[in-house]
Amino acid sequence: DGGITQSPKYLFRKEGQNVTLSCEQNLNHDAMYWYRQDPGQGLRLIYYSQIVNDFQKGDIAEGYSVSREKKESFPLTVTSAQKNPTAFYLCASRIGTANTGELFFGEGSRLTVL
């Protein structure tokens, strides 16, 4: 079945550590996205990528980094510079680049900083 796979589902991190969240899609979608979800705040865009080897900052990119070396993969690194990293992280993809395209989401990764 086609879809988006995020791993790990749950992750615990000590303060000062970097952590990388994986996102893989087999939908052959061009665009991929990372959102952060906090209670009562909806989803906020961290980074997005429309094609391989290209990505743009979203609204809350500070303390995060991404890469897009393959069409299928868009990993997110939460660095020690992110001041409040505990959150639910969602990866999504979209076919094409038109704004009419539906976003397909993974099941999310919940990061907790101890």
Place this chain on the structure above:
Amino acid sequence: AQSVTQLDSQVPVFEEAPVELRCNYSSSVSVYLFWYVQYPNQGLQLLLKYLSGSTLVKSINGFEAEFNKSQTSFHLRKPSVHISDTAEYFCAVSPISGGYNKLIFGAGTRLAVHP
């Protein structure tokens, strides 16, 4: 810039009762409109969308939403809810033009259906 306001953070309702989840948006350009649903500990799924044409759009599971341009609203309704509709619902907009390729989400409305 665009913004989305979902007027109710939580909506409790009894099973088989009607429900309306309210969504207003602000934008200097024309937008496409979406409703997404999120079940506990899962990602979001598209429920319905308005791109053009008839201002009333419907989903396969009985939800409908009406685009009102003058009031900049896109409220979601269902005439009779089920326990299985318990979830969080997100309204989102996407600018039609301007080089953007992203959705702007509201804060979400948690629908709790009680027996």
